[in-house]
Amino acid sequence: MAAFNKINNAVNLWVTTGLSFSTGTWKAALVSSANAPSGTTSSYGGMTSLATSNGYTAGGAAITMTTSNITGTETVGWSAGSPTWTGTSANSSAGFTFQYIVFWETTTSNNFCWFDNGAGLTISPGDTLTLSSTAAGVLFTLA
Amino acid sequence: MVDHTIKIEPGKLGLVLGSSARPPVPKDDAKDKPQVK
Numbered sequence: 174m175a176a177f178n179k180i181n182n183a184v185n186l187w188v189t190t191g192l193s194f195s196t197g198t199w200k201a202a203l204v205s206s207a208n209a210p211s212g213t214t215s216s217y218g219g220m221t222s223l224a225t226s227n228g229y230t231a232g233g234a235a236i237t238m239t240t241s242n243i244t245g246t247e248t249v250g251w252s253a254g255s256p257t258w259t260g261t262s263a264n265s266s267a268g269f270t271f272q273y274i275v276f277w278e279t280t281t282s283n284n285f286c287w288f289d290n291g292a293g294l295t296i297s298p299g300d301t302l303t304l305s306s307t308a309a310g311v312l313f314t315l316a
Numbered sequence: 317m318v319d320h321t322i323k324i325e326p327g328k329l330g331l332v333l334g335s336s337a338r339p340p341v342p343k344d345d346a347k348d349k350p351q352v353k
Contacts, residue, residue: 175322176324299317303320303321312324
């Protein structure tokens, strides 16, 4: 299980620019072991993620975020259709390898959070990679 | 062909609302006072 890691600047964006999960355009990007993100990796443009290759498209997979508020607890997640990638062998090297997943907003290039798979994982040609949540599509809650 | 599924653990973010978020300081007078015999 990959634990949630907050990008420190995200809380600042909430109160200064209104970082939005309902109107923003979000993606989940994959990052190699050599380019570990941290709490200060605020911008997607300021980090190195995987390039387009063998089933992965630079920038990552689009995600449609959902929001709900129940008795004061805001729940943010993503709608049905988990981000999924399939490894291919179109190029000289087969598949792609990653360790980290970063959620970012494409209009502002702001990173919001990241997850660590714990080790590099190679998606070989024909393999699939699916991102899911232990709580049915929930990314985080705010209370 | 292998199907890899990565399960993420949802984050829990919280607001800190001024002093009301601070837990009360327990009074433990008995421990600090010298015992009178």
